Amino acid sequence: MMRKPEKRAEMTILEIEKNGKPIGRVGGDFIESMHTTVSYRNVKRRVRLVSTGLNIPDRKSSEHVHWFEAVNLEPGDEVRIRVTEASNADPPVVDGHYGTFGPEDGPTAFYCSFCGAEASADVKVLVGGTANICYTCLRRHNPDRDKP
Numbered sequence: 001m002m003r004k005p006e007k008r009a010e011m012t013i014l015e016i017e018k019n020g021k022p023i024g025r026v027g028g029d030f031i032e033s034m035h036t037t038v039s040y041r042n043v044k045r046r047v048r049l050v051s052t053g054l055n056i057p058d059r060k061s062s063e064h065v066h067w068f069e070a071v072n073l074e075p076g077d078e079v080r081i082r083v084t085e086a087s088n089a090d091p092p093v094v095d096g097h098y099g100t101f102g103p104e105d106g107p108t109a110f111y112c113s114f115c116g117a118e119a120s121a122d123v124k125v126l127v128g129g130t131a132n133i134c135y136t137c138l139r140r141h142n143p144d145r146d147k148p
C-alpha cells in the first residue's frame, strides 16, 4: 500500500546554489537517502555536481531518483548547500523502479528489485512479498548456473 504523506509542516531539504543562483531544492516525503556529490573525471577533465537519492514510497517498492541534470562546474564556481527545513521540495525525477508498484496509482507493474527490469512478455520476473527478481538476475546470482 502506498504511504500517504504524513501531515507534517517541515522536512529536511538541501537548497543548492551555484554562484548564488538556485539549482535545486532536494528532498521529499519518502526520501530514504539523498546524496549531493561533486565529482571530477580526469578523462573528460570535467567537474560535475549531481543530487541523487533513494525514494521508498512503500515497503515493496523503491525508486532511484535525481533532482536536476548534472551541472558542470568551472574554476571559480562556488556551490552552496544549505540544510534547512521546508514543507516541500522539488519533485525528483525517477531513474529506475525496483519492486512492485500499484495498484493504487494505476495498473500494477512489477520490476526486478535488483536490476530494475520491468516484467513483460519477454522479461519474466518472480514476484515475492517484499522483493522481485528477474530470471537474468536469478541466473547471475545462482552459483550452480554452469553446472549440468
Ligand SMILES: [Zn+2]
Binding pocket: 112, 113, 114, 115, 116, 117, 133, 134, 135, 136, 137, 138
Ligand atoms: Zn534483474
